[in-house]
């Protein structure tokens with residue numbers, strides 16, 4: 256028993272220092288105004304200000320949009336991957352981009368999408384003229400989806416690969432077509448993967464700020480951007496923390512909704 | 524001959540280099556109970572998978588109602604399977620699992636409910652409909668799998684070791700239940716097992732498979748009494764198998780001693796194998812015995828004693844006797860000419876049947 260307790264120490268330290276302490280600090284900070292006086296004004300501001308409300312809706316809207324786009328692309332991708340002979344290899348190819356630093360990838364897209372970037376050069380070459388690509392909603396969505404796709408593909412792939420192939424045989428044996436088998440067996444059994452993917456994409460997307468700034472050109476203002484502004488520009492840590500608390504709450508809500516209810520069989 | 528609902532013609536199956544089935548030929552008459560019996564890895568499941576359509580035969584033809592079905596997809600075949608690993612849908616409860624096939628066919632809801640209830644009753648799972656699959660024991664799951672297949676009333680039902688997870692009593696109950704159901708509904712059963720007692724008890728026809736080949740097909744009595752070769756004799760029931768020489772028709776020589784028998788149609792002095800079932804051997808006094816032997820072991824088994832004894836040539840005999848003897852005693856062993864069954868080396872099933880017919884006609 257002693258030894259077991261010892262093994263837990265690093266993990267416990269980590270949790271306390273890097274998870275619990277920051278959360279507590281954010282929560283604590285959110286009750287102070289610019290002059291370090293205890294106040295509830297931050298929450299009041301947040302809840303009554305149209306700007307913040309719009310920002311919140313914006314964040315949720317864009318995060319949802321990113322999640323949906325990512326899901327629509329990732330599910331078929333994951334499904335096709337599981338059917339391939341060297342699926343582990345192809346999965347690796349899909350995951351590879353996640354090993355590259357986010358900022359680096361973002362800059363790469365700036366290079367691609369800029370007025371004189373490769374994409375515009377290609378368009379001009381095709382006689383389609385050059386276009387404003389950067390700082391548009393489309394490019395923002397494109398880059399965000401590009402970055403999030405591996406995080407959606409991986410859990411869905413894992414859920415699909417875990418389905419016992421003899422279940423598919425059983426379904427066909429009972430007369431189901433491939434489509435019926437997919438809808439009634441494969442899809443429900445891969446839902447845990449889909450939920451995990453939604454969590455992995457939606458929650459981080461709520462607080463995106465780098466891409467909104469660099470690719471979206473701050474046309475899209477999300478809560479992430481607001482937090483960054485408050486901490487780095489206006490130095491209003493209290494307000495920044497308040498928005499942080501709101502984000503954390505949103506995360507818990509999403510986790511609760513998509514949580515694995517652990518009930519198998521019986522919808523009753 | 525009734526008409527064959529299912530037929531295999533020269534079916535072979537290979538996985539790359541690995542030959543699993545070699546030239547399988549058989550016909551299945553509608554409404555009968557067939558059993559595929561063979562040791563693990565002999566290709567039983569593979570045959571079922573080819574019938575169901577999950578696997579393709581590498582060569583040969585599969586006919587259903589006289590139509591070639593090699594290329595018909597599994598979901599269009601009038602066959603249902605009870606899988607060796609059950610393959611129940613984990614996200615559905617028991618009743619939803621059983622109802623699946625009927626729902627796919629678009630059967631009316633009220634009818635589905637009724638038939639699911641009946642099917643669950645049949646497998647002794649009344650009232651379990653709402654249970655999650657994960658909350659069922661292995662034997663219960665197996666019965667759900669049976670219910671899920673049988674509820675569709677297919678023309679042919681494939682059962683892959685469908686009773687293997689049940690305790691003895693439930694198993695015997697289910698055997699009777701399945702047999703009755705099969706007769707009632709007129710469904711053709713193809714049942715896979717490696718339990719020979721189960722095969723003997725349930726089947727109209729048994730196909731013995733070994734090493735990807737059908738060794739012998741016949742009624743349980745045929746196969747038990749007249750095994751074609753060493754493998755079948757050894758695999759079905761217990762047996763004493765001793766080398767012998769066929770002196771002439773109806774006389775076989777075992778260990779230098781001539782015995783009258785009922786087999787014929789072999790070359791004079793042909794080397795053969797002789798099978799005598801332990802229950803056909805009786806213990807008597809030394810002077811009355813056709814063979815003299817010393818008792819080595821004796822085991823009481825409820826109905827009879829299982830005795831082993833060795834003769835003067837150190838050959839071991841298994842004897843099942845209702846009479847008790849004592850270990851170490853000198854005894855005589857007696858048997859009748861009908862108890863001896865002579866097998867030729869490497870005789871094919873056709874030749875075997877032809878030979879039997881030839882001299883059995885003579886006798887008439």
Ligand SMILES: Nc1ncnc2c1ncn2[C@@H]1O[C@H](COP(=O)(O)OP(=O)(O)OP(=O)(O)O)[C@@H](O)[C@H]1O
Pocket residue numbers: 538541543561562563564565566567568569570607717
């Ligand atoms: N997908 C496959 N690839 C390669 N070999 C296979 C495959 N499926 C089965 N085999 C081989 O085919 C042979 C027959 O397998 P099969 O499952 O038909 O045996 P079985 O008679 O059902 O055995 P058991 O009684 O253990 O269930 C085995 O040697 C097995 O290893």
Ligand SMILES: [Mg+2]
Pocket residue numbers: 567568569607683
């Ligand atoms: Mg098998």
